[in-house]
Amino acid sequence: MPDSTSQQVMDIRAGLSHALGAASTALDAARAGYTRAVDRLRRVTEAAEARRHKVAAARDTRLAEIDQQHKTDLAAYAEAAAAAADRAAPGAAGDPWDDWQPTPHDQAAELRIGRLLLPHPEDVPALVPLLDRGHVVVRGDRATGDEVVAGLLLRALGTAPPGGVQIIGYDPEHLGGGLARFAPLAPANVLTFVGPGGLGALLDDLTGQVRRINETVLAGEYSSLRELNLATHRRPEPWRIAVLLGVGELSRAEQAHLQRLLRTGAACGVHLVIQGMPVPAGEGIEFITAAPGDRARMSSAGSLPVRLDPGPPQPVVAAACRRIAEAVAAGPAPVALDSLLPQVEWQETSATGLTAPLGDSPLGVPVPVTLSDYPPHALIAGPSGTGKTNLIYAWMGALAARYSPAELAFYLLDFKEGVSFARFAPGRRDQTWLPHVRLVGVNVNTDREFGLALLRFLGEELRRRADAAKQHEVTNLAELRAEDPEGSWPRIVAVIDEFQVLLSGRDAVEKEAVDLLEDLARRGRSQGIHLILASQDVSGIEALWGRPALVAQFSLRIALPRARRVLAEQNTAAESLPRYHAVVNADSGAVEANRVVRVPAAGDRERWNALQHRLWRRRPDDHPPRLFDGDVVPRLADSPDFRRLTPAEQMPAPVVLLGETIDVEARSARTVLRRAPGRNLAVLGTRTEEACAIIATAALSLAAQFPPEGARYSILCLDPDARPAAAALCAQLPECGWYEHDNADWVLEDAAAESEASWPADRPHFLLIYAADALPGGKSAADQLRTILRQGPERRIHVLGWWRGAALLRDALGGPASRTDPIGSWVALDVHGSELSPFYPGTTTPSWYPRPWRALHFDRSVHRGAEVIIPYGAGS
Numbered sequence: 012m013p014d015s016t017s018q019q020v021m022d023i024r025a026g027l028s029h030a031l032g033a034a035s036t037a038l039d040a041a042r043a044g045y046t047r048a049v050d051r052l053r054r055v056t057e058a059a060e061a062r063r064h065k066v067a068a069a070r071d072t073r074l075a076e077i078d079q080q081h082k083t084d085l086a087a088y089a090e091a092a093a094a095a096a097d098r099a100a101p102g103a104a105g106d107p108w109d110d111w112q113p114t115p116h117d118q119a120a121e122l123r124i125g126r127l128l129l130p131h132p133e134d135v136p137a138l139v140p141l142l143d144r145g146h147v148v149v150r151g152d153r154a155t156g157d158e159v160v161a162g163l164l165l166r167a168l169g170t171a172p173p174g175g176v177q178i179i180g181y182d183p184e185h186l187g188g189g190l191a192r193f194a195p196l197a198p199a200n201v202l203t204f205v206g207p208g209g210l211g212a213l214l215d216d217l218t219g220q221v222r223r224i225n226e227t228v229l230a231g232e233y234s235s236l237r238e239l240n241l242a243t244h245r246r247p248e249p250w251r252i253a254v255l256l257g258v259g260e261l262s263r264a265e266q267a268h269l270q271r272l273l274r275t276g277a278a279c280g281v282h283l284v285i286q287g288m289p290v291p292a293g294e295g296i297e298f299i300t301a302a303p304g305d306r307a308r309m310s311s312a313g314s315l316p317v318r319l320d321p322g323p324p325q326p327v328v329a330a331a332c333r334r335i336a337e338a339v340a341a342g343p344a345p346v347a348l349d350s351l352l353p354q355v356e357w358q359e360t361s362a363t364g365l366t367a368p369l370g371d372s373p374l375g376v377p378v379p380v381t382l383s384d385y386p387p388h389a390l391i392a393g394p395s396g397t398g399k400t401n402l403i404y405a406w407m408g409a410l411a412a413r414y415s416p417a418e419l420a421f422y423l424l425d426f427k428e429g430v431s432f433a434r435f436a437p438g439r440r441d442q443t444w445l446p447h448v449r450l451v452g453v454n455v456n457t458d459r460e461f462g463l464a465l466l467r468f469l470g471e472e473l474r475r476r477a478d479a480a481k482q483h484e485v486t487n488l489a490e491l492r493a494e495d496p497e498g499s500w501p502r503i504v505a506v507i508d509e510f511q512v513l514l515s516g517r518d519a520v521e522k523e524a525v526d527l528l529e530d531l532a533r534r535g536r537s538q539g540i541h542l543i544l545a546s547q548d549v550s551g552i553e554a555l556w557g558r559p560a561l562v563a564q565f566s567l568r569i570a571l572p573r574a575r576r577v578l579a580e581q582n583t584a585a586e587s588l589p590r591y592h593a594v595v596n597a598d599s600g601a602v603e604a605n606r607v608v609r610v611p612a613a614g615d616r617e618r619w620n621a622l623q624h625r626l627w628r629r630r631p632d633d634h635p636p637r638l639f640d641g642d643v644v645p646r647l648a649d650s651p652d653f654r655r656l657t658p659a660e661q662m663p664a665p666v667v668l669l670g671e672t673i674d675v676e677a678r679s680a681r682t683v684l685r686r687a688p689g690r691n692l693a694v695l696g697t698r699t700e701e702a703c704a705i706i707a708t709a710a711l712s713l714a715a716q717f718p719p720e721g722a723r724y725s726i727l728c729l730d731p732d733a734r735p736a737a738a739a740l741c742a743q744l745p746e747c748g749w750y751e752h753d754n755a756d757w758v759l760e761d762a763a764a765e766s767e768a769s770w771p772a773d774r775p776h777f778l779l780i781y782a783a784d785a786l787p788g789g790k791s792a793a794d795q796l797r798t799i800l801r802q803g804p805e806r807r808i809h810v811l812g813w814w815r816g817a818a819l820l821r822d823a824l825g826g827p828a829s830r831t832d833p834i835g836s837w838v839a840l841d842v843h844g845s846e847l848s849p850f851y852p853g854t855t856t857p858s859w860y861p862r863p864w865r866a867l868h869f870d871r872s873v874h875r876g877a878e879v880i881i882p883y884g885a886g887s
């Protein structure tokens with residue numbers, strides 16, 4: 012058993028030791044595991060710590076990055092917002108007051124009132140959309156609010172062209188005091204006030220404006236003035252800002268009006284700035300809560316605080332208001348002439364009429380004006396300085412650019428003192444001319460005869476056209492042109508500025524002028540001859556109004572500001588016209604036909620020259636217009652009639668030129684010295700220089716027709732003052748005899764003897780006597796001269812004598828009872844018509860008043876009445 016016990020013990024021991032061993036192993040393993048676990052824990056903990064640090068670092072970096080990004084974004088947004096604000100409120104809309112001045116623009120801007128306080132230093136302007144966009148209600152602190160209103164108004168004024176913003180003030184509490192700083196605008200009507208009881212009327216008026224603008228300006232084509240402006244770049248209506256200060260309670264009707272305006276006004280440029288009155292929130296209404304410091308707010312910025320700008324300094328307001336008022340008083344800036352010109356020049360046909368714009372309507376649309384069968388002629392009126400001449404230039408420019416010279420011809424006459432039409436003819440500085448112009452008459456105010464000459468010339472042209480029409484069996488120009496396409500039938504436009512001068516005088520000139528005008532006006536319409544008559548004041552032209560049939564032909568009426576009577580009696584449109592505008596009326600001035608036109612500036616040489624030079628370079632021929640300048644003394648050498656004179660083998664009868672006639676073709680006045688009784692010439696009057704000039708013209712024109720020995724010339728000079736001129740002439744004449752006081756008897760005796768001879772002379776003898784009334788030698792010399800005058804011409808001895816008075820000539824002929832027919836032709840200088848009656852047919856006297864460098868010529872063999880002539884300059 013012991014064995015078994017010991018065995019058992021041993022077994023137990025073995026078992027125990029085994030278990031111990033196992034336990035020890037397990038313990039070791041457990042320990043090792045523990046150690047590893049502790050180690051892992053340590054490592055994990057360390058790793059976790061390291062990760063936490065890393066994450067924290069990463070987070071910090073990221074946070075820093077985000078923060079930086081945020082800051083950058085915020086800066087960018089703030090910058091962008093500021094830039095956008097600058098764009099939305101450029102110049103006067105946003106500039107600080109210390110650097111502020113008006114910067115007119117035709118598009119509405121938003122207006123700065125202060126700055127938005129963002130958590131960022133960038134300055135972001137707080138802007139209010141007023142013009143074209145909405146209305147502003149200012150509430151809160153009254154004094155601060157006043158400054159906000161003043162700032163808004165000044166900025167609005169400064170962003171628009173002068174007069175483009177009109178302010179109407181309603182300030183019942185302070186009777187306008189709230190807007191007192193803008194008072195300099197009042198005289199120019201840029202600021203008007205409505206009295207304490209006038210709110211209803213003001214709202215009524217504004218509602219009326221909105222209705223009118225909707226109906227006639229936007230006319231269904233545009234939804235707002237802003238849209239119209241964007242589409243056309245024009246702004247036909249001003250912005251109207253009604254400033255309602257401390258209004259108090261409104262009646263129901265006023266409330267209704269106000270609500271309507273708040274809803275509809277902005278589209279029509281009618282805006283309300285309201286202070287001290289509750290207004291419910293609504294679209295397009297900006298509410299500004301005025302408060303000092305950071306407590307101000309504006310509705311469009313939500314809860315963002317706003318710091319309001321201080322109000323504009325008084326000197327800035329005063330200077331701006333003065334400038335605006337002055338600019339408004341001076342009128343709108345001129346429109347450019349180019350706005351009337353077509354894209355391509357000389358493309359139109361004038362077969363049925365002439366149509367060209369004269370300017371823009373208030374809506375900015377060009378207003379075409381037509382001359383045709385109806386209306387055929389135009390009457391323009393405007394007091395001096397209102398732009399009549401400018402309007403004529405603008406019209407001519409628009410026509411000349413559209414119609415080539417083959418389609419249109421101008422004849423221009425200016426009775427005004429000055430040379431406004433001279434620019435169309437070649438001048439000393441500018442050699443170009445307007446190719447359409449055929450005739451220019453300037454400085455003609457004392458030469459009304461030139462007006463007559465033009466009318467006679469047009470009358471002739473009318474007859475020529477009527478004959479051609481008859482030949483082609485047609486009745487008007489359009490048909491004639493169709494039948495005769497090769498013919499030259501331009502429409503003729505004759506412009507007579509200050510035409511009342513032509514129709515003044517109550518004399519033969521006036522009568523003939525009115526008759527001719529009436530005929531031309533009546534028959535010219537169908538033959539393409541159009542008259543444009545302009546005058547400072549048509550109301551007093553009796554010759555015109557006395558002929559209703561004549562006036563009726565002028566159905567196109569153009570009235571410049573304050574023109575009288577040119578429109579129909581009840582039509583007062585011209586009274587309220589702004590400067591540089593005209594009423595164009597193609598229906599004899601009837602109110603319904605009024606069209607208001609803004610006329611571009613065409614008077615400016617520079618503007619005109621560009622057009623004229625362009626058209627001149629395209630001129631179809633090289634014929635400049637005939638320029639008649641009443642102030643210029645013509646030269647014999649330039650006379651076409653003189654240039655045509657040449658010595659002929661068989662001289663029919665010598666022609667004597669005397670001076671230039673006042674006519675369209677610059678003809679010379681002439682008399683013919685045939686071998687017949689009475690063919691002598693008398694120059695009458697005391698003006699030595701002119702008398703000498705006429706005798707020189709006569710003698711030189713005679714000399715031009717004879718070969719050197721073909722005629723004989725004798726000069727008898729009895730006036731020492733005439734001696735230099737007579738001697739100079741003598742030097743120019745071939746074979747010229749010279750006689751004075753001492754030897755006068757030689758030439759008189761000889762010539763008298765020759766005159767009585769029974770045989771005709773083999774060559775003519777021209778006896779030029781200066782101061783024939785001063786003959787020496789008593790009765791015998793006088794008798795000899797009478798013999799020469801009576802009998803000489805039959806024997807080819809002709810006297811060209813100067814007597815210093817009509818009565819002296821009469822004496823030379825034998826006294827009051829003697830016959831005057833030995834003097835067949837005379838030229839009178841400073842001699843009145845009544846003194847000339849003995850030398851004039853019938854019992855009439857020529858209607859003429861003497862004036863410097865003009866003479867009256869009469870040739871009994873060809874003239875019905877005397878003609879005014881201009882002596883050629885003595886030096887010619």
Ligand SMILES: Nc1ncnc2c1ncn2[C@@H]1O[C@H](COP(=O)(O)OP(=O)(O)OP(=O)(O)O)[C@@H](O)[C@H]1O
Pocket residue numbers: 344345346393394395396397398399400401402427547591592609610611612613614615
């Ligand atoms: N549409 C216009 N735009 C700009 N300036 C103008 C315009 N019309 C006229 N003017 C200017 O006004 C002035 C007077 O114009 P204009 O000579 O045409 O007047 P008028 O009526 O013919 O005067 P007057 O009969 O005294 O000659 C000129 O200096 C002219 O340049």
